[in-house]
Amino acid sequence: MSAQHPSDALVRAYTRGDTDLPADRLWAVEAHLEGCSGCRARLAAEAGGLPDVTALLTTVRDGLEPGLAASRPAARGARRVTAWTTPVMAPWLATIVAVTAVAVLLDRTARWSGGVSPVLLLAPALPLAGVAAAWTRGLDPAFELTAATPRAGxxxxxxRTLTVLAVLLPVHATAGLLTGVALAQWLLPSLALTAAALALGGVIGVGRATAVLGVLWSAAVLAPAVTLGSAPLLRPGGLPGWAGVLVLGVGVLLARRRAYTTSPGPR
Structure with missing residues (x-):
């Protein structure tokens, strides 16, 4: 591709549906065509010289025109909302907030006999559920449509992850103030787990990554807290380790940033 527009050879290969076209170039062409009328005209001219393509486009147009004529485009505000959230994120976030409230109640009542505050045990890992709802095939009925758009990735x-954190971090900060849990003790592990989920999600999928990290959190933090009354990984001395996980997760995420563009997959 040139600095401005795809080359004639690239447009020709895209029009013919060449299977050898690299995935990153395919997505780049589609993203460019979305906002460039001149290149769309080049694409139409190229397709006009291919009888099979012309016949296919005619069949598709004839089938879609009746429905398109009766439909209305989504409002711009609605399109912006879908870029930051999904239909299933709201109930998941509400559930996480409810779990946080229960953790605060347990901490402030005599019914909780553990040695570690339930807010500290749950707050770092709860955003994982929101991240899973943000980009997982099984939790988003519109996942296929979203993942197939040029701007997905x-x-x-x-x-969407920022939306999850923007909702949950203030709630968990309030819970920490009510229970006396230090900000750094839950915030740094929370950010580290979120970054790790996104980084690992580029390899095995976001849904699987959050599940794996949830299991690891239960084994390494929740189990010792329940059985021994302590959580060594959440002590102040463990904060440098969480900072290292956060930096490593961000680094892997940046290094593999194309994984979310070239392979939507069962994420």
Whole structure:
């Protein structure tokens, strides 16, 4: 591709549906065509010289025109909302907030006999559920449509993850103030787990990554807290380790940022 527009050879290969076209170039062409009328005209001219393509486009157009004529485009505000959230994120976030409230109640009542505050045990790991709802096939009924758009990929995932953190971090900060849990003790592990989920999600899928990290959190933090009354990984001395996990997760995420663009997959 040139600095401005795809080359004639690239447009020709895209029009013919060449299977050898690299995935990153395929997505780059589609993203460019979305906003460039001149290149769309080049694409139409190229397709006009291919009888099979012309016949296919005619069949598709004839089938879609009746429905398109009766439909209305989504409002711009609605399109912006879908870039930051999904239909299933709201109930998941509400559930996480409810779990946080229960953790605060347990901490402030005599019914909790553990040696570690339940807020500290749960707050770092709860955003994983929101991240899973942000980009997982089984939790988003519109996942296929979203993942197939040119603008899908890491930027979309990051926007939705930011929505999760923007909702949950203030709630957990309030819970920490009510229970006396230090900010750094839950915030740094929370960010580290979120970054690790996104980084690992580029390899095995976000849903699987959050599940794996949830199991590891239960084994390494929740189990010792329940059985021994302590959580060594959440002590102040463990904060440098969590900072290292956060830096490593961000580094892997940046290094593999194309994984979310070239392979939507069962994420």
């Amino acid at each position: 890491l930027p979309l995932l990051l926007r």
